[in-house]
Amino acid sequence: MDQNSEVIKAARALGRAIQADERYTEYHAQRAKNDEDLELNGLLGKLSILQTSYQNESEKETPDQERLEKWDEDFRRIYGEIMLNANMRAYGEKKQALDDLMSYIMNLITLCVNGEDPETAEPKPRTEGSCTGSCSTCGGCG
Numbered sequence: 001m002d003q004n005s006e007v008i009k010a011a012r013a014l015g016r017a018i019q020a021d022e023r024y025t026e027y028h029a030q031r032a033k034n035d036e037d038l039e040l041n042g043l044l045g046k047l048s049i050l051q052t053s054y055q056n057e058s059e060k061e062t063p064d065q066e067r068l069e070k071w072d073e074d075f076r077r078i079y080g081e082i083m084l085n086a087n088m089r090a091y092g093e094k095k096q097a098l099d100d101l102m103s104y105i106m107n108l109i110t111l112c113v114n115g116e117d118p119e120t121a122e123p124k125p126r127t128e129g130s131c132t133g134s135c136s137t138c139g140g141c142g
Contacts, residue, residue, distance in 0.1 A: 014105070023101050027094040030087070037087045043078055050075045 018024055034040055054071045057063045082088055107123035
């Protein structure tokens with residue numbers, strides 16, 4: 001791959017522009033806040049332990065159903081607490097904004113690769129149940 005081609009240069013410029021965008025900077029700032037949130041990290045740690053315990057138990061030849069039910073109940077409770085955490089809610093909002101930007105950019109590039117005019121191509125607005133961001137499950141853009 002020619003690292004000096006105009007396309008590669010444009011991709012690097014796009015990368016710099018994305019990193020300068022407020023959605024990118026706000027997302028990364030919120031990730032840092034989450035990393036510093038001791039309560040949130042404690043809950044995430046408990047959730048991880050529950051997941052591992054549940055998985056190990058469920059893989060046994062005769063898993064203890066009472067344990068599995070208790071861990072499932074604990075998992076749901078802790079997950080609920082995590083999702084009520086102000087930093088986690090803010091993180092979800094910032095992540096969604098960045099994901100929306102990236103989805104728009106990828107859809108715009110796809111339209112251009114498929115021959116649409118780069119000056120006028122406009123991806124269709126995202127609707128509920130539309131693009132998940134995973135091309136492996138996609139029925140096609142446009």
